[in-house]
Amino acid sequence: MPIIAKVIVDTPAMTVDRPFDYLIPEQWQDVILPGMRVAVPFGPRQLLGYVVAVADVTALTDTKKLKEIVDIFDVRPVLTPEMLALGEWMAQDSLNFRISIFQTMLPNLMRGSYEKYFVLKNWDNTAAVKLFEGSETLDWKAVKDSEFVTALQRWIQAGDIETVYRVSSKETKKTKRALKNCLTETELIASLESLGNQAKAQRKCLAMLLELEATELWVDEAKARGISDAVLRSVAEKGWVTIFSKEIDRDPYANHHFEKSEPLDLTTDQETVFQRIFEVQREKIAKTFLLHGVTGSGKTEVYLQTIAEALKLGKQAIMLVPEIALTPQMVERFKSRFGKKVAVLHSALSAGERLDEWQKIEREEADIVVGARSAIFAPLTNIGLIIIDEEHEATYKQEDYPRYHAREVALWRAQHHQCPVVLGSATPNVESFARATKGVYELLELPERVNNRPLPTVEIVDLKDELRQGNTSSFSTVLLDKIKDRQQKGEQTVLMLNRRGFASFVMCRDCGFVPECPNCSITLTYHKLRHQLKCHYCGHQAPMPPQCPSCQSEHIRQYGTGTQKIEEELLELLPDIRIIRMDVDTTSRKGAHEKLLTAFGNGEADILLGTQMIAKGLDFPNITLVGVLNADTALNVPDFRASERTFQLLTQVSGRAGRHQLLGEVVIQTFNPDHYSIQLAQYQNYIAFYNQEMGLRKLTGYPPYYLTALIQVTSTDERKGEETIANITGFLKRELNEQTILLGPTPAPIAKIKNRYRYQCLIKYKVEPNLRDVLRRVLETYQKEIRNGLTVSIDFEPYTMM
DNA sequence: AGCACGCCGACT
DNA sequence: GTCGGCGTGCTC
Secondary structure (H helix, E strand, O other), rough: OEEEEEEEEEOOOOOHHHOEEEEEOHHHHOOOOOOOOEEEOOOOOEEEEEEEEEEOOOOOOOOHHOOOOHEOOOOOOOOOHHHHHHHHHHHHHOOOOOOHHHHHHOHHOOOOOEEEEEEEEEOOHHEEEHHHHOOEEEEHHHOOOOOHHHHHHHHHOOOOOEEEEEEOOOOOOOOEEEEEOOOOOHHHHHHHHHHHOHHHHHHHHHHHHOOOOOOOOEHHHHOOOOOHHHEEEEEEEOEEEEEEEEEEOOOOOOOOOOOOOOOOOOOHHHHHHHHHHHHHHOOOOOOEEHHHHOOOOOOOHHHHHHHHHHHHOOOOEEEEEEEHOHHHHHHHHHHHHHHEOOOOOOOOHHHHHHHHHHHHHOOOOOOOOEEEEEHHHHOOOOOOEEEEOOOOOHHHHOOOOOOOEEEHHHHHHHHOOOOOOEEEEEEOOOHHHHHOOOOOOOEEEEOOOOHHHOOOOOEEEEHHHHHHHOOOOOHHHHHHHHHHHHHHHHOEEEEEEOOOOOOOOOEOOOOOOOOOOOOOOOEEEEEEOEEHHHHHHHHEEEOOOOOOOOOOOOEEEEEEOOHHHHHHHHHHHOOOHHHHOOHHHHHHHHHHHHHHHHHOOOOOOOOOEEHHOOOOOOOOEEEEEEEOOOOOOHHHOOOOOOOOHHHHHHHHHHHOOOOOOOOEEEEEOOOOOOOOHHHHHHHHOOHHHHHHHHHHHHHHOOOOOOEEEEEEEEEOOHHHHHHHHHHHHHHHHHHHHOOOEEEEEEEEEEEEOOEEEEEEEEEEEEOOHHHHHHHHHHHHHHHHHHHHOOOEEEEEEOOOOO
16 A cells, blocks of 8 residues: 655755655545645645655655645546656756646646635734734735734744645636426426416426426526526526536637538648558557658648548547647648547637646547647547647747757657657758658658649849839839739738847937847837837837937937838838738737638738738638748848748748649748848758758758757846856866867857846757766756856757847 | 745844 | 844755
């Protein structure tokens, strides 16, 4: 009989990132299992914790220290043994805290909610009774900032009051009012006859109940049939029906109807790819495929059919898509093919909806999970296939704690379940493609668009020439002519404004002064709506100065371009053009994204104007022109992946044009027409891009030729930060191989955020078997410095180095 | 992360 | 003398 539970407690700190032993009270001795959530006393507090193991003995020498588990929150484990093992691996591999990992694996509502309150014990203490306002308890929050804190401390010492810490789960169920018929058919008829003539509404109600086959009915529905609340109350009073709250699942797609779709015929290429994946599915081995298919080559149909095979084999499947591509269009495709078997997880769900979807998976009511990054932790127990669409997308890497890459988690789970992983992309991550050429992954290709649709023709426009010809607008002559042409033909245009590394800022024309955030080393962004300057990192706001604060000149104005400004500019050039604008402003409301896309799909606009969010997943037959207004802003970012990102973005957005009957055209406007990432995007020539990029990576010593880890130090004290990063770099130099390259120490590209100075050092290495141990030692050393406003963080294979 | 414990300066 | 500041160590 296990009497000891090993528990990871809810405190994300290095010193407690290990299991603590607790006694299992007798009544729970065969109830508590690994993976369950419990409440445990931890120091003076009570915390939520995850049982990671049960045992007969404790390794603790002083067994008097053992405390008992005080509460349990689950009847069955919420974390499977697989998830516990995965969590352990993630903790070791990425130096994450175990508690943070477990919490990301589960819906937010399963986290603990904490209460602290006082209980009055001595009612003779009149001052206390007064403060408690005659009640037995007093909430800590109500007094924590008041002048009574010292008095309370005194009373605790005297034993007049006690502090109570309580942890509970936040889970709630959504309920809906329902009515239950308490009468038999004969009783119903009798009651009907007993009613007087004036009780027409009650008669109608009973008549309805008679017709009803079920004994229960939603109150909503009764109302819809013309039975009012008042009538329900009177029949309930007579005991004929009871009204109660019934738990329901929140189904975010409850009001959608999905047309059933059938598998499409596959092209020869699709068939070859499908068969190869299917072969491995039957063999039940862990193998990773890289599916390189040009835009419009029908990757999604292959996904759908391999998933169908997984189901036929009695298995389940996970399909990850970038958050931004988790559009209603995408969900529609899955729901219409697989119906109720699909669970969808994305950031637009409310906490309750997310919990319900999770539970639907846990109860094995869903066999297919479609979702963004964290859906890789879906509690499926019999996975037969994992697909990551647009595998090159940066959103698969979580950049804050716990740091993880969904691709790596997918590979781990595939190993556990012995099933294939399919990484799909038109523009694979350079590292992934390198692995495919080396045979670590198996390369599968879809080189042609379905129905032999040609790729769109791409024209590159040099904005320097436009300027020379005196065109200072955001639209080149070529692009504007083509837009006009489409408008006349009734075809549609997608315009993308690339916002990466780019925002509208303010500058003084006379002295060049640019307003910066006082807390962060970043230029302030101009917001037209409020006529304000805003910092995107700390939220600092300032009014737009009427004069230059530096030279008093009035020639201070906004530079750079936002979608709003583009919209105005275009309306000035083409007054009768209909534009739908998609950016953070117009899509922040729930469902707005879907609404705008539907409107565009219905032909309610000539132009869809947006930021990167429109580059993916759009599939409308009438789009024949794609314009990229500024292709190169992403090139100016200090990041070794800048070219790769630019190439990927341009290729993706170009792929939106001419996907169906009509031919597509693309216009790319740039100041760097000769840059290889732009040149090669013109022909969607991934292989040429890959080769060129690999040459550069080799020369500069970046992935995949080197592995990387980024150490970042932040400090409120500039000197201390500088000192610390220097010490760490020195330490690393001593501990690591001679061949390992250390870039730094240097200030981070954004040298200050929220008044914290930032420094970094990039480790580039080939073989470092002890790297994790060495870095763990670094973290341990500076762990106590957190108190002095210093943080040290480590990111393996970073995606952004800002 | 919190919280207690403990060691120093400035007050009744 | 003691109240309360915050540096340090511990939590099964």
